[in-house]
Amino acid sequence: MSIFSGFPKTTPAHVPQNLVFEYPFVFGKTLKGDPYNEIVPLIHQMPPVFWATNAYPGEGPAWVVRRAADMRQIYMDTAHFSNRGFAPFAELLGENWHLVPAEMDPPNHAPYRALIFPLFTPAAVRKLDSVLFDYAQEFLGKFKQRGHCEFMHEFAFEFPITVVLQLLALPRENLKMFLEWETDMLHGHDLEMIKSATRKVVDYLRGVIAERKKNPGDDVISFALAAEVQGQKFTDDEVLGFAFNLFIGGLDTVSTNLGVQFWHLATHPEHQAYLRAHPEAIPDAIEEMLRAYAAVTTFRVCVKETTVNGVRMLPGDKVAMSTTLACRDPEEFDRPNEVILDRKPKHMGFATGPHLCLGMHLARRELALAMTEFLKAIPPFRLAPGTNVEFHLGMIQILDLPLVWDV
Numbered sequence: 001m002s003i004f005s006g007f008p009k010t011t012p013a014h015v016p017q018n019l020v021f022e023y024p025f026v027f028g029k030t031l032k033g034d035p036y037n038e039i040v041p042l043i044h045q046m047p048p049v050f051w052a053t054n055a056y057p058g059e060g061p062a063w064v065v066r067r068a069a070d071m072r073q074i075y076m077d078t079a080h081f082s083n084r085g086f087a088p089f090a091e092l093l094g095e096n097w098h099l100v101p102a103e104m105d106p107p108n109h110a111p112y113r114a115l116i117f118p119l120f121t122p123a124a125v126r127k128l129d130s131v132l133f134d135y136a137q138e139f140l141g142k143f144k145q146r147g148h149c150e151f152m153h154e155f156a157f158e159f160p161i162t163v164v165l166q167l168l169a170l171p172r173e174n175l176k177m178f179l180e181w182e183t184d185m186l187h188g189h190d191l192e193m194i195k196s197a198t199r200k201v202v203d204y205l206r207g208v209i210a211e212r213k214k215n216p217g218d219d220v221i222s223f224a225l226a227a228e229v230q231g232q233k234f235t236d237d238e239v240l241g242f243a244f245n246l247f248i249g250g251l252d253t254v255s256t257n258l259g260v261q262f263w264h265l266a267t268h269p270e271h272q273a274y275l276r277a278h279p280e281a282i283p284d285a286i287e288e289m290l291r292a293y294a295a296v297t298t299f300r301v302c303v304k305e306t307t308v309n310g311v312r313m314l315p316g317d318k319v320a321m322s323t324t325l326a327c328r329d330p331e332e333f334d335r336p337n338e339v340i341l342d343r344k345p346k347h348m349g350f351a352t353g354p355h356l357c358l359g360m361h362l363a364r365r366e367l368a369l370a371m372t373e374f375l376k377a378i379p380p381f382r383l384a385p386g387t388n389v390e391f392h393l394g395m396i397q398i399l400d401l402p403l404v405w406d407v
Contacts, residue, residue: 049065055318075354102355163366224238261367262374267382383403
């Protein structure tokens with residue numbers, strides 16, 4: 001039976017009633033305020049592992065593990081936890097493809113990851129520097145003399161997404177349509193909205209894949225069509241899963257981080273002034289903000305009975321892996337809710353273990369170049385008067401970020 005045929009309305013027998021809670025980070029919900037300082041500290045007063053009735057997309061149940069140490073255990077434990085369940089998209093459509101390599105388990109995961117890794121090494125990313133620089137200048141040039149911008153839609157979405165569209169060789173003129181699909185998939189308030197957007201993306205990518213089979217290029221989809229793993233070419237489902245993985249990752253993650261990082265600088269003028277005076281400190285500052293404003297929640301599925309911090313989990317149980325909670329764990333970090341620009345933290349903003357994010361080097365480079373060039377081009381900026389920033393909560397993301405500066 002599909003997981004989307006209806007979530008259980010009663011708590012499973014193996015879940016202690018004292019560990020059952022509603023969860024504030026619900027997919028499709030929003031908050032006007034500061035989720036990092038208003039919500040996360042409260043969650044860290046809850047049990048280390050608890051059963052949330054509404055944590056899975058569509059407000060389904062899942063275990064929530066709030067401590068970094070417990071999350072690290074699950075990331076590393078491929079015997080008891082499967083990545084098939086990392087995201088709900090294929091099953092929502094009643095299909096059997098999966099994200100490649102994000103939803104792959106041993107022994108298949110390692111050879112696929114090894115094949116794809118060279119596309120995203122630091123050396124490969126450095127080759128994109130001139131492209132990143134040109135795109136940053138293009139978008140900054142549209143508003144730097146204006147004295148204001150809506151940062152999310154005029155920069156945070158457009159800049160990194162343009163880079164990913166180039167890697168996938170997808171048309172820039174479809175950018176707004178892609179963003180609408182992405183928003184409904186990752187921030188939709190009900191399953192039908194998520195399903196409809198997912199269907200549009202899958203149908204679109206299948207059309208692109210069919211076209212690349214006839215007319216291959218030097219893009220990453222063509223790479224997947226030509227690649228072989230242990231003497232076998234990717235199946236059609238694997239090419240789709242690879243393209244879909246890059247599509248949703250490239251259209252959301254860096255944009256999300258840009259939004260929260262520039263929100264921080266707009267509301268912490270002393271940090272903005274420091275980075276203007278010390279641009280060499282930007283990479284370390286970004287690393288700390290990747291920790292303090294981690295935004296991604298993915299999922300694991302228990303496949304073999306086990307315990308996590310004394311809590312019994314059974315096959316079929318879903319586990320929410322919130323980097324937001326792990327990266328502000330008071331047992332992991334001193335003063336976890338304080339941004340210390342030179343902290344140089346070891347964090348799990350990009351996960352850890354076998355599924356450490358393949359795109360992390362590209363993400364870091366995009367974030368560093370964007371911040372460096374923005375601070376060069378734009379005078380000291382602040383939130384527009386009267387702004388009350390609103391956040392998506394499932395995958396934390398700022399909806400709009402109006403910035404102003406003196407010209």
